[in-house]
Amino acid sequence: MTAYLSLMLASVLNLYTPSYPNLLTIKSALHDPLLKHKLISMRDTVLEKLYSQSNSANLMYTLKNTTTDLHQDVIDKVVVSLECVDKYNISHNQILTVIDYSLPSNQKRLWVFDLEKNKLLYHTYVGHGISSGTLLTDYFSNKYDSKATSLGVYRTEQAYYGREGRSLRLQGLDYSFNDNASNRYIVMHGGWYMSADFIKKYGRSGRSWGCPALPLSIAKPIIETIKDNSLIVMYYPSDSWFSKSRFLNCTHKAELNPEIIKPLNQDLIPREYVYFGKFGKDTAILVLEADLYKKTFNQSPPLKRMLRRRINGHEYIALTNQNLEALITKPEIRNLNPNILDELHFVIPTIKMQRGYYTTQMEFISHPEITSISMIENPTANKYIIHFSTFSAIQLTATNQFIRWLGL
Numbered sequence: 356m357t358a359y360l361s362l363m364l365a366s367v368l369n370l371y372t373p374s375y376p377n378l379l380t381i382k383s384a385l386h387d388p389l390l391k392h393k394l395i396s397m398r399d400t401v402l403e404k405l406y407s408q409s410n411s412a413n414l415m416y417t418l419k420n421t422t423t424d425l426h427q428d429v430i431d432k433v434v435v436s437l438e439c440v441d442k443y444n445i446s447h448n449q450i451l452t453v454i455d456y457s458l459p460s461n462q463k464r465l466w467v468f469d470l471e472k473n474k475l476l477y478h479t480y481v482g483h484g485i486s487s488g489t490l491l492t493d494y495f496s497n498k499y500d501s502k503a504t505s506l507g508v509y510r511t512e513q514a515y516y517g518r519e520g521r522s523l524r525l526q527g528l529d530y531s532f533n534d535n536a537s538n539r540y541i542v543m544h545g546g547w548y549m550s551a552d553f554i555k556k557y558g559r560s561g562r563s564w565g566c567p568a569l570p571l572s573i574a575k576p577i578i579e580t581i582k583d584n585s586l587i588v589m590y591y592p593s594d595s596w597f598s599k600s601r602f603l604n605c606t607h608k609a610e611l612n613p614e615i616i617k618p619l620n621q622d623l624i625p626r627e628y629v630y631f632g633k634f635g636k637d638t639a640i641l642v643l644e645a646d647l648y649k650k651t652f653n654q655s656p657p658l659k660r661m662l663r664r665r666i667n668g669h670e671y672i673a674l675t676n677q678n679l680e681a682l683i684t685k686p687e688i689r690n691l692n693p694n695i696l697d698e699l700h701f702v703i704p705t706i707k708m709q710r711g712y713y714t715t716q717m718e719f720i721s722h723p724e725i726t727s728i729s730m731i732e733n734p735t736a737n738k739y740i741i742h743f744s745t746f747s748a749i750q751l752t753a754t755n756q757f758i759r760w761l762g763l
Contacts, residue, residue, distance in 0.1 A: 465569070519542075629755075631701075632752070
């Protein structure tokens with residue numbers, strides 16, 4: 356054993372310090388317990404460095420050679436992150452997920468790698484929080500109720516079936532950047548608004564409440580692949596994250612003071628007024644199917660006013676003052692579609708039990724034929740009267756308050 360240790364020490368130390376004493380000197384030094392312990396410690400440090408360099412080189416090779424779409428600055432930060440993960444002795448398997456939130460949501464910005472096989476497994480779309488931006492992400496938060504995406508390094512936990520179908524619990528490892536993820540119920544799940552067809556049709560993906568949502572068609576296989584102790588690095592070129600994350604600064608002392616992010620006040624976000632009517636105890640929003648909206652008003656359906664749940668496989672848009680005024684004052688709309696009033700629907704949210712979870716679904720309110728719409732001018736927001744064939748007229752009321760089931 357002593358001979359083996361001497362040879363290893365000589366080879367390792369000569370590799371890094373050619374002027375180190377010769378083998379005979381090392382062999383004699385090993386009889387000194389203190390010096391022997393010091394040499395073994397030096398050996399372990401050198402071997403650990405060699406191992407780390409080998410892992411980093413292998414990771415760099417995998418990230419650079421299995422895809423051409425991952426930017427070099429992202430690769431560099433991911434490599435450093437995993438070096439720090441290993442330095443902190445955080446257990447993980449050889450599956451790695453990378454998300455580049457510097458890219459817009461209409462581009463594929465999620466990659467899943469098998470580091471053991473040096474193989475790219477998946478490359479697809481991923482959503483961001485509704486408070487983090489529209490097409491681009493420009494705001495991140497670790498705060499409760501922020502509905503924003505959180506940056507940093509995560510470790511995956513168990514998969515389960517929830518209100519969004521197959522989902523994956525995530526543990527945020529990045530202090531002050533994502534360590535509230537579990538308590539915020541930030542999970543990976545599928546979303547109908549993440550499909551390639553949806554993105555092509557509307558120009559961007561829909562948005563979650565902070566979760567990294569995936570296309571439904573591929574969500575389950577990705578979740579099954581990365582569940583149970585794999586790493587996820589959610590990247591964005593944030594100076595604060597670069598300087599304060601413990602996973603980007605493990606070779607020197609990072610600024611460990613908590614990340615201070617100005618809270619995003621939902622009440623300060625400008626929202627258009629939408630209209631609702633009262634049907635007994637039900638408050639119902641007035642909507643029009645998205646394709647008909649585009650055809651009727653000659654404009655792209657705004658996702659900010661789209662219902663978060665489809666009805667019978669169709670998307671619906673809440674109507675504004677501008678829309679209702681156009682229905683009244685522009686005869687060309689009625690000429691284009693004489694039955695346009697029949698296409699208007701009032702919808703309400705209903706809560707149903709699904710897979711042990713309460714989930715929100717949207718349903719139409721049943722009412723007689725709409726015969727006409729009249730307007731009552733108002734300085735703040737015009738009011739409208741909906742007239743029915745065999746039903747008392749109802750007044751529409753405008754609101755620009757946050758509605759949890761409206762807006763993607």
